[in-house]
Amino acid sequence: MKKIVLTACAALFATVSFAQQALWGGAQIVSPQVNADNTVTFRYKDAKARRVQVTGEFLPEVMIEIPNFGKMATAGSADLVEKDGVWEFTTPEPLASDYYTYSFIVDGQRTTDPANVYINRDVATVTNYFIVKGAEDSKGNLYSVNKVPHGTVRKMWYYSPELGTSRRLTVYTPAGYETSGKKYPVFYLLHGAGGDEEAWYTQGRSTQILDNLIAQGKAEPMILVMTNGNAWQTAAPGESAEGLKQPSMGMGQGNDRPQVKEAAFELHFPDVINFIQKNFRTYTDKKHRAIAGLSMGSFHSENISKYYPNMFGYVGLFSGASVGGGLGNQNPTSDVYTDFDGKMATQFSAKNKPSLYMICCGKTDFVKQGVDQLRSYMDQHNYPYEYVETEGGHIWKNWRYYLSIFAPRLFK
């Protein structure tokens, strides 16, 4: 019996046919490699390529012309140099502790790094990522999985009576939730155009940020709810009955999604809150409820919090502001968008005003003009808010950072 055993075992263990292929199919090089001095080396193995470049936000920006939009800064690129069939590039300077995305461009074709399995989707493009770690309070550390107690992340569906359909969301509960018996405050965190209920979980590193801030004693244990803000969609691409369609910005031309009424996402928001309060142990008062979002999600947060002026004690606007007006609709009719002045006055009345209204924007963000106008308006009316301005534009690097400074301010 023993001899028989060994044959079967060795075969079973030595390898698994597809996994084996998967392993052996991968490039036998390390890329990216974060060096001891925090420079980063990229490698690509291909003796036959004629030109290999790397592109990412960590390289000097270049200006490009976008049709019907104008000039815009975008990530630059650098050439890898070939030696013995392996192309290589090392950043001339160390990179600051942070989370970075990049792509290779091989003979003019944008592609992923075959030596790096860590990939995020951003709308219709997938890019690789890596992290440069640093000290405990560095960005890279905050965005990493560390040896700290971890919360639970749920992918789940709720029914929205307002929208008449079931929809998917991502819910983070902090470490200890399952057995503590305690109630928790809830933070609703909204994505931007082109995103969905996966965006803050993947690109936003939201659950790592919360795990780390809570473990460091910097943020209160809280439930984090990441919704899908596209009312015409039930779930992220690939997660709904629409099947494996190619993602799109969705509200552009030529999409075949059902039309939903104006401000549908904002109007239905109490459906989300009711679901969360029914299914989780939460506090249900305003001072234990926060909302924030990036770009379109900032617009949503602004509108939801003023349409339901007694719902949120904490509001965060990351890189977006409407100063009234419907999203993509130049003549809004929805009650959510009209009477901007009246709604702001109600939200910022002595009775209603939030404990914190934080506005964050990058210096070169294309929405900065709108953000500045909102600030002027609020200054003029003596509506209190805090303003945080960073370098850079309309990018995830900023949104992760805004989350990491907003979350510690909540529920205290």
Next chain:
Amino acid sequence: MKKIVLTACAALFATVSFAQQALWGGAQIVSPQVNADNTVTFRYKDAKARRVQVTGEFLPEVMIEIPNFGKMATAGSADLVEKDGVWEFTTPEPLASDYYTYSFIVDGQRTTDPANVYINRDVATVTNYFIVKGAEDSKGNLYSVNKVPHGTVRKMWYYSPELGTSRRLTVYTPAGYETSGKKYPVFYLLHGAGGDEEAWYTQGRSTQILDNLIAQGKAEPMILVMTNGNAWQTAAPGESAEGLKQPSMGMGQGNDRPQVKEAAFELHFPDVINFIQKNFRTYTDKKHRAIAGLSMGSFHSENISKYYPNMFGYVGLFSGASVGGGLGNQNPTSDVYTDFDGKMATQFSAKNKPSLYMICCGKTDFVKQGVDQLRSYMDQHNYPYEYVETEGGHIWKNWRYYLSIFAPRLFK
């Protein structure tokens, strides 16, 4: 105010800088395209490429030579033909309803399809996937997200006293779990070598299969627990404090993972069960508990179920069998692996024998000899089991199918 509004809004809405880049950076072609007759067309846009091929299990197999292993069948490839800078290939025959993976090979380099954002990781390689749907009971339908009630999927951490560390697992609870107040049976589903707690959730389509089988009334509502079977690892690559290391088969040469004692995964299994029973509303008796796994997970399921002979009422071995002996250890000493005969006799005694012991294997699987030997042994001793044999080898196509026929047999 109105005019100001529109500028900010239009900019905010028209585009998001990185998302925009993400969208516009993507290829403006459709690939793959499942045609009306279920043939599938692949496209790749690159005027400068010299040769473009597609490779996947749906193409005729070819034999390759694996060093220190011998000949093995692997996925074949087909050439795309270029016209006006777009390369194209359509399968000559319709594909059967199923879930398929594929890669492109551009000028000899294996790469992903830039027009398809749907990607799975298999050990150290990422491949694209697509689904050919069919009738309600077809494989493609069973592996798809459909308009049915959806369960909740949790990514969570449990503490294992036996291993002295926290570890990550994936838990599916069926639709209605949160509010039903009912107890549920539990099915523990284990991955193979190179896999982790993500494998059955991603490549295995386990939660889609369960959602669909339960909605069709073919399977009982149950909790599905997908563990990490690598005792030397706390979580899937990228999900632990090890950081963004390149995945490996793990137990091969040159890895720097801590050594764990023989049979550590099998020995610690009650830690998983205790955690699940403490944190979920479950039945806690043998007839409401099942275990199954693929390849290494099959070996684990066989060993756990006979080492703890009164724990599982249902056992599934998918493409793997030990017939005694330690995994990768030719002279096992652990009590889990020794006394094969005695343990089998105990597990299959009148008092203990499982309600179902199902063995599944592909006709060309390299572990089939071991599986046949286990069957002979069981026949010889009159230990009851059911055997399912399919076409093909040691591949996910088979494992998804085995799950879809095993799950409906549980807890009835």
